[in-house]
Amino acid sequence: GAGVSQSPSNKVTEKGKDVELRCDPISGHTALYWYRQRLGQGLEFLIYFQGNSAPDKSGLPSDRFSAERTGESVSTLTIQRTQQEDSAVYLCASSLDRKHEFFGPGTRLTVL
Amino acid sequence: AQSVSQHNHHVILSEAASLELGCNYSYGGTVNLFWYVQYPGQHLQLLLKYFSGDPLVKGIKGFEAEFIKSKFSFNLRKPSVQWSDTAEYFCAVSGSSNTGKLIFGQGTTLQVKP
Numbered sequence: 001g002a003g004v005s006q007s008p009s010n011k012v013t014e015k016g017k018d019v020e021l022r023c024d025p026i027s028g029h030t031a032l033y034w035y036r037q038r039l040g041q042g043l044e045f046l047i048y049f050q051g052n053s054a055p056d057k058s059g060l061p062s063d064r065f066s067a068e069r070t071g072e073s074v075s076t077l078t079i080q081r082t083q084q085e086d087s088a089v090y091l092c093a094s095s096l097d098r099k100h101e102f103f104g105p106g107t108r109l110t111v112l
Numbered sequence: 113a114q115s116v117s118q119h120n121h122h123v124i125l126s127e128a129a130s131l132e133l134g135c136n137y138s139y140g141g142t143v144n145l146f147w148y149v150q151y152p153g154q155h156l157q158l159l160l161k162y163f164s165g166d167p168l169v170k171g172i173k174g175f176e177a178e179f180i181k182s183k184f185s186f187n188l189r190k191p192s193v194q195w196s197d198t199a200e201y202f203c204a205v206s207g208s209s210n211t212g213k214l215i216f217g218q219g220t221t222l223q224v225k226p
């Protein structure tokens with residue numbers, strides 16, 4: 001595609017439910033990143049995928065968070081047993097060279 | 113600890129005023145530095161970046177930034193802002209030899225009054 005796409009654009013869920021967020025990177029981009037932006041704060045790194053290498057999960061805030069990516073395609077970020085503090089905009093970015101990241105529009109998650 | 117600090121959270125300027133947004137970072141080793149911008153209703157996009165060489169870098173729409181290594185700073189400047197520069201601006205850093213994952217500042221909201 002022309003850019004990074006994410007779905008859904010908005011998600012409202014109840015505390016304790018699981019949610020799955022999707023990211024479609026730019027075709028050919030081997031690197032994929034997930035970030036989180038809570039209200040009034042900067043973006044926080046969550047996880048990084050590079051090709052078929054083991055992902056860098058150092059930014060995941062708890063074991064309720066997980067992400068998968070098959071090859072160099074779509075990635076899904078899953079949050080289990082959501083909490084109110086998980087409310088944020090979740091941004092995905094992809095990169096060809098790990099020097100310039102192209103960001104998607106984000107998924108706004110609201111946990112009631 | 114690795115961190116980025118943006119001094120101004122909300123800046124209001126009139127058109128044609130000069131702009132300088134402060135950014136300081138804490139990061140061990142050689143760094144790559146970035147400014148990203150998010151216009152209302154749009155995606156986050158790259159404004160400019162510094163990897164090496166001339167510490168004064170020029171980006172899109174007349175923006176420039178200067179890397180001052182001794183001050184761990186990468187301030188963003190524009191001599192004359194326009195109403196269309198109203199946006200949120202983020203400074204970010206990554207290690208030059210690592211995965212490219214970015215550490216962001218909290219962001220600065222710039223409002224330009226016509």
